[in-house]
Amino acid sequence: SFPGGRRDPADGDAVATALRETREELGVAVAATSVWGQLRTLPDRNGMSVAPVVANLGPLEALTLNPNPDEVEEVFTLPLAHLLREENQGYTHFRTASGYGYTLPVFLNGPHKVWGLTAIITELTLELLVPGRY
DSSP states (O other), X not given: OOSXXXXXXXXXXXHHHHHHHHHHHHOOOOOGGGEEEEOOOEEOTTSOEEOOEEEOOOOGGGOOOOOOTTTOSOXXXXXXXXXXXXXXXXXXXXXXXXXXXXXEEEEEETTEEEOHHHHHHHHHHHHHHSTTTO
């Protein structure tokens, strides 16, 4: 999943929270000027509101990630071209105990599967970055 967490009292807004969480979880200081914007707020499975923030981190080769082992088990990245390949895209079908069914996107990458809220946010971002290609 993406860096994230609850808003601290010192955070001015969702962007400040996202920048702080990225610094705390991945050891990456992202400048507020690198933020492109905020996607629509989404509910998570616990009913909390998630405010995805999209930012340009620059070339991945130039990033030095220092993940916090208390919060991050593993880090992997996916190139935009990989996400856009149809063979790496799919859907997962869920059914609740009450019989309600729903479908969510999934992105495949070897041993890693991007699914759930992370896949929804990825899909929304792709729709904005490459309209007509996704």
